[in-house]
Amino acid sequence: MKFNFVKKLALGLAIIYAPMQSMAWGTNGHRISGQIAENHLTPKALAGVKAILGNESIAMASNWADYIKSDPSYNYLYNWHFVDFARPMSYPEMTEFLEHNTEANAYNKLQFCIAELKKPGTSKENKLLYLRMIIHITEDIHQPMHTAHADDKGGNDFKVNWFSKPTNLHSIWDTELINFQELSYTEYVKAIDHPTAAQTKAWQADPIAKWIFESNTLAEQFYTEIKPGDTLSYKYNFTHLDILNQQLLKGGIRLAGLLNQIFG
Numbered sequence: 001m002k003f004n005f006v007k008k009l010a011l012g013l014a015i016i017y018a019p020m021q022s023m024a025w026g027t028n029g030h031r032i033s034g035q036i037a038e039n040h041l042t043p044k045a046l047a048g049v050k051a052i053l054g055n056e057s058i059a060m061a062s063n064w065a066d067y068i069k070s071d072p073s074y075n076y077l078y079n080w081h082f083v084d085f086a087r088p089m090s091y092p093e094m095t096e097f098l099e100h101n102t103e104a105n106a107y108n109k110l111q112f113c114i115a116e117l118k119k120p121g122t123s124k125e126n127k128l129l130y131l132r133m134i135i136h137i138t139e140d141i142h143q144p145m146h147t148a149h150a151d152d153k154g155g156n157d158f159k160v161n162w163f164s165k166p167t168n169l170h171s172i173w174d175t176e177l178i179n180f181q182e183l184s185y186t187e188y189v190k191a192i193d194h195p196t197a198a199q200t201k202a203w204q205a206d207p208i209a210k211w212i213f214e215s216n217t218l219a220e221q222f223y224t225e226i227k228p229g230d231t232l233s234y235k236y237n238f239t240h241l242d243i244l245n246q247q248l249l250k251g252g253i254r255l256a257g258l259l260n261q262i263f264g
Contacts, residue, residue, distance in 0.1 A: 025139060025142075025175075028188070033255060034060075036189055036256070038057060040260075045264075047263075048262070058255075059185065064136065065137075079103070080106060080137060081136070083146070083147055084147070084148055085150060109137065110133075114258070141208075141212050142248070143174065144218040155173075155222075155223075158228055188248075193252070200257075204254060211250075
């Protein structure tokens with residue numbers, strides 16, 4: 001009896017832990033951008049979102065796509081979280097690549113989810129799936145390491161240390177920098193959710209390809225600043241905090257713009 005209990009407990013912990021290994025932005029990061037998005041919805045868009053999500057806020061819905069990685073029936077969604085590149089590209093080159101690449105990735109699956117959610121005949125169950133994925137993917141592609149190098153799995157194989165903790169470049173941007181601020185997601189939102197009207201207008205007018213290009217440009221910058229095995233700490237936080245906050249804010253503002261457009 002005791003052995004069976006231990007096995008069940010271990011299995012439960014494995015299921016809980018599995019999605020935590022590869023979350024984009026981490027739990028707090030997604031919730032920050034999600035809450036920012038909800039703060040900037042039109043009344044009509046907010047009503048449309050609530051009609052699908054019910055009592056689930058955008059902030060809480062933001063992490064669903066990571067949590068269900070523990071369910072094998074959703075394995076087909078794996079490639080929807082990122083779009084990696086073999087080499088640096090100019091904006092025209094990247095736009096061309098994104099428009100013609102047929103492999104499942106964050107760009108083409110975000111477009112797919114938007115189109116499906118807009119269809120009048122889409123079932124309630126599928127509307128919930130597509131809305132949750134639109135929220136999550138939009139936030140994902142504002143985490144620069146989700147638009148990074150294919151050969152190191154978006155920085156997952158780029159090993160570094162965060163203070164004395166062994167980690168990787170991807171995780172630095174997923175969780176370590178955000179957690180280092182020691183703020184709840186609501187406190188974080190209050191601190192950074194102050195875009196100007198001009199910023200909001202410009203960011204929401206940008207096409208999705210530009211979102212990805214901006215993130216990839218940042219990822220390429222990060223690769224040049226350090227080398228594998230480096231220890232990152234206070235200085236890295238100081239020099240990158242503005243970038244972190246800008247990407248979290250842009251993700252939320254652009255998600256709001258997208259949802260305002262979808263729900264008219």
